Amino acid sequence: MTISIKDVASKAGVSTASVSRVLSGKPGVGKKTAERIREVIEELNYRPNLGARGLVKQKTGNIAVVVPRGSFVLNNPFFSTILEGVAKAMDQTDYNMLMSFTSIQQKRLLETQAVDGVILFSPRHEELSLEWLESVGLPIVVIGSYLEESPFPCVRPDDEDGIKQAVTALYNLGHRDIGMINGPMSSMHSVRCLNGYKSRVKELELDYSSDNVLEVDEFDVFKATQAMKTFLNNNKKITGVVCSSDYLAIGVIKAASMIGLSVPEDLSVVGADDVPISDFITPSLSSVHVDLVGIGKRATVTLMNLMEGKQIRKKDVVFEMKYIDRSTTSIPKNK
Amino acid sequence: MTISIKDVASKAGVSTASVSRVLSGKPGVGKKTAERIREVIEELNYRPNLGARGLVKQKTGNIAVVVPRGSFVLNNPFFSTILEGVAKAMDQTDYNMLMSFTSIQQKRLLETQAVDGVILFSPRHEELSLEWLESVGLPIVVIGSYLEESPFPCVRPDDEDGIKQAVTALYNLGHRDIGMINGPMSSMHSVRCLNGYKSRVKELELDYSSDNVLEVDEFDVFKATQAMKTFLNNNKKITGVVCSSDYLAIGVIKAASMIGLSVPEDLSVVGADDVPISDFITPSLSSVHVDLVGIGKRATVTLMNLMEGKQIRKKDVVFEMKYIDRSTTSIPKNK
DNA sequence: TTGTATGCGTTATCAT
């Protein structure tokens, strides 16, 4: 019993064409008739059917937000903060946000002409194939970088430099044995972070050893914490650690406390990305800040431009990072 | 240049009707022709246009997840954890998740026949009018309770009992001066929590005073923290506080640390809902646990049933809560 | 079993 354009047309005594014209604000309809039509629309509380419109215009009016790795991400403040930016920017447009978490959903979403464009949160190598992504032929903007050879515009933090700043900050405090907690190397993000760590450590003429870096999977918080515990136990000389995410940093703090190390007295910890909660927990987390909300907004705007056929100036937009000194870092204790 | 059902029909040398039939797995098509059609579909990599299908079937295939109060919620683990449950359950269905954060978006989404049903995160009184919600005539399930007179099925934590348990736990530890940090009373949740606090305090024959409860708006974290500081300063006799959410509890811990109170030595803190990060921070937060993911799942399943026209047995599903003793609570210090 | 024809709610083209 939905009310259609025909209903308002007949009630207003005009053709559907005219109604459609006033609906889309197109010229070619008399002032008086237009007025009458508007009244009827109001009266009947008519709302156009977006699906039908989409059918003829070949546009759906919604864009897909594709986040791999399951719904886990929702509880990761890194993602949710960027998502906040995406949502805010999207509110400025006429598009709706279609979220999908599983690959089955994602495939269906992108293949069934259900969206006009997609925002893709950087998948890992094994997750979404570049080939398939290209084959769907949709405008795509990726957040957080994917593969080097990806043809899609990308918006991301300068994570490599971020980690460098973190190492430097620790060094300046007097730390000489600096460890690193990283995510899995199947993600470009982790690769970049490791690069940053390595190169800065060498620049500072500290000795680099793979023993000092721990690679964990953030999905399994429990396993990750366990790994950190043994890592810290096996590397007693480490006085400070940099992490590739705040999430991991919070885990390290927990692991440290479990084995009787206090932060920052016994161990300095710095995170990365500076998610909102990092300033909120006690002690507040030293981190390398980046405008995550801005990244989400920028990605959305870029996608809009892409969909309008505009030329994209920068195919790779990187947001600068900045070290924030808070309460999980201090001068190393003499051992 | 999208490929349609006609293309596969002609290439297979059959009518679109037959193609449509195999597509929807309906009987009435020969084994051999069906096979041929399937081959062509594969060959052409044909995918049905969901919009067109929706037009004729009067279904869109997606459901709206309506979260009021802006994208703020994304960074609130309470919401994102429930959302995780919604997403997981949704993955089991053929529906897509359309998220909306602003009221303009929400109106458009629900009015333009863009969705078949909606999951509504409990709005505050002033946000979404019951009248309007009913007028759109969509199947709606609300999460976390809305208005008493709401006709929509609802899934929520037993927050009233949760707060009672929190008060009791503190009492059993020896606390006699127990404060409360609550959200704004425009939300049913806060109303319920206050009720629980009041009634249990009276049952325990502690004296109730409105001076002992602070009402803050969780949106403005900064302001909230400030308010908590002055609250704690003005109520030195309080040795323990219960909070209507873990989010607030984390804030209290920060406020306490700012004015030199240590948790739990000087002040015991209990949260509510037990979001994942609460067990992860240091010291880990004592809280009243509830299966948030389960709530999300349950709401989704209920919505599915509602859309299928099934009779809903329980119009009000409440999930029980259970106190979890962790590290932010202890025996009160003698003053 | 298979095909034809119509309609779903719009927009757009072409007449008038």
Next chain:
DNA sequence: ATGATAACGCATACAA
């Protein structure tokens, strides 16, 4: 300025 009418891509009632 206005109105028929043909698409859009699909499902289905009805014929064959």
